[in-house]
């Protein structure tokens with residue numbers, strides 16, 4: 001999961017494809033024009049074959065002065081190694097300082113994840 005996050009940050013399409021389960025893998029992945037800047041990852045919870053996480057980003061095609069949070073339940077399948085299967089409950093929100101932090105800490109965003117991501 002963390003390695004796939006890093007691969008997205010580095011736009012490493014090859015790693016993303018080989019770590020994707022063949023049953024759900026797209027034929028190709030083109031991140032060339034992707035303007036997403038990934039700023040941080042926080043794991044909300046894990047289960048035997050899944051990770052519920054929040055990833056923080058900015059994107060030029062959205063409001064580039066704002067930070068967004070993507071939450072997702074990623075599911076993995078183990079064969080010879082772990083493969084990414086699919087992502088459920090995918091949700092993106094624009095962050096505001098006083099909103100409840102999307103990492104579900106119970107704190108306000110400004111007192112929680114805002115402190116560890118790169119942009120203020």
Ligand SMILES: [Zn+2]
Pocket residue numbers: 101102103104105109112113114
């Ligand atoms: Zn948080």
